[in-house]
Amino acid sequence: MSEHKVILITGASSGIGAATARKLAADGHRIFLGARRTEQLEHLVNELVEAGGTAAFRRLDVTDLADFRSFVDAAHQQFGRVDVVVNNAGVMPLSPLGALNIDEWNRMIDVNVRGVLHGIAAALPLMESQGSGHFVNIASVGAYEVVPTGAVYCATKFAVRAISEGLRQESSGDVRVTVVSPGVTESELAESISDDRAREDMKAYRAVSIPAAAIANAIAFAVDQPSDVDVNEIVVRPAASVQ
Template identity: 50%
Template sequence: MDNNIKNKVVVITGASSGLGEETARHLAERGAKLVLGARREDKLQEVVNEIIAKGGTALFRLTDVTDKAQVQALVDAAVVTYGKIDVLINNAGIMPIAPMSEVRTEEWDSMIDVNIKGLLYGIAAALPLFQKQESGHFINLGSVAGIKVFSPGGTVYSGTKYAVRAITEGLRHEVGRSIRTTTIEPGAVDSELKLSTNHKESSAGVNEFYEMAIPAASVARAIAFAIEQPADVDINEIVLRPTAQDF
C-alpha cells in the first residue's frame, strides 16, 4: 500500500545522530529516498551504509548549516541525483545552556547561526524549487522551549526556537497554497542535544532533566505522520514530550 512516503525525496540536516539519524532510518524503511547532511563524515557514511544494506536509498553531503553555500550544495545534490525534493527537514540544532549572567556571547552567536540562520539557509535553498514544482514540505525542528521559555539557562535557546515557530508560521501564510509547513516541537528526547552544554552546573541540571527522555524514534514517527498526509492536508504543528515532563 502506498504510504505517501515511498519514493519521496527527503533532505535532512543534522542527520548524523539523534533525531536526524532516526528519522532517516524510519523514512528509508518506508521507501523514501534520503539525502543526508551533517558535519561528521564518518557518522553520515555509517547511516547511509546501514540504509543501503537494508535495501534503502540514501546519499550524503558534508554540510555545515552555518554556511549558506554548503546548504545550497546539499539541496543541489538531491536535485542532481533524484530530479526533485519533496521534503526538507531542518533538523540541525544546538542547545548550550547557561544563565544569561554568564554572558556567553559566543554560544549565543552559535545558537543563532545554527538554529535560526541554518534554518533560513535551508528555506532559501529549497523554496524556489518548491515554488517551481508547486509542491514541497518544510519540516522545521522547534522545541517545547519555543512554546514556554526554558529558564534559567535556556533563555537564548528558547529565543531561537520561538523564532523557528514564528518563521515557519509566517512561511505557511506566505506560500501555503501548495507548499506544506510543519513545526515539530519535542520535549526531552534522547539525542546529543543535551551534550551541547559546557556550563558545569547547567550541564548537571540538563542531564538530570533528560533522564526522562523518550527515544528519538518517537519524533521520527511524528515526522512520518506529517509527511504521509494527503497533499491537501497540512499538519502545521506537533508537540510531543515525555508523559512525565511537566515543562
C-alpha cells in the same frame, strides 16, 4: 501512505536526524543526509542501503548558505526533485545570561535560526518551481516556554515557530510547513552545554526521556499526509513529563 518522496535531512549524523532517516527510508522514501560529521553519515547511508533503502549523503554546514544551496542542488541532481526538507540541525549550549557566553549565543543563532532560514532559501525556489514541497522544522518545547539558562536557546526556537508560521501563511498551499517540537529526547544535544550548573540541571531534567524514534514517527506522520493536508505543529513529550 503517500507516494515515496525525496527527503533531505540536516543534522542527520545522530539523534533525531539519524532516527528520522531510518524511519523514512524504511517507509520507502529516498533520503539525502547532511551533517558536518561525514564518517557517521557514511555509516548510516551504508546501513540504510543494506536494509534495502535508497540513501546518499553530502557534508553540510547549515550556517553557510552557499553550502546549503550546494546540498540541495546535489540532492536534486541525484534524485531529480526535492520534496521535503527536515531542518533538524541544532545546538543547545545552555547557560545563564549573566555568564556572558556570547560565542555560544551566536552559535545557537547561527545554527538554530540561520540554519533554518538557509534551508528555506536553498529549497523554496525549487519547491515553488515544482509546484509542491514541504518543510519540517524541528523546534522544541522551548519554543513555548522560557526556563532559566535557556533564554537564548528558547529564543531561537520561538524564532523557528515564527519563521515557520510566516512561511505557511505566505505559501499558496503548494508548500506545506510543519513544526515538530520535541520534549526531552535521547540525543547528543545536551553534550554541548559548557556551563557546569546548566549541565547538572539538564542531567536531572533528562531523567525522563523518550527515544529519538518517537520524534521520527511524528515527522513521518506529517510527511505522509495527503497533499491537501498540512500538519502545522506537533509537540511530542514523554508521558511522564510535567514540563
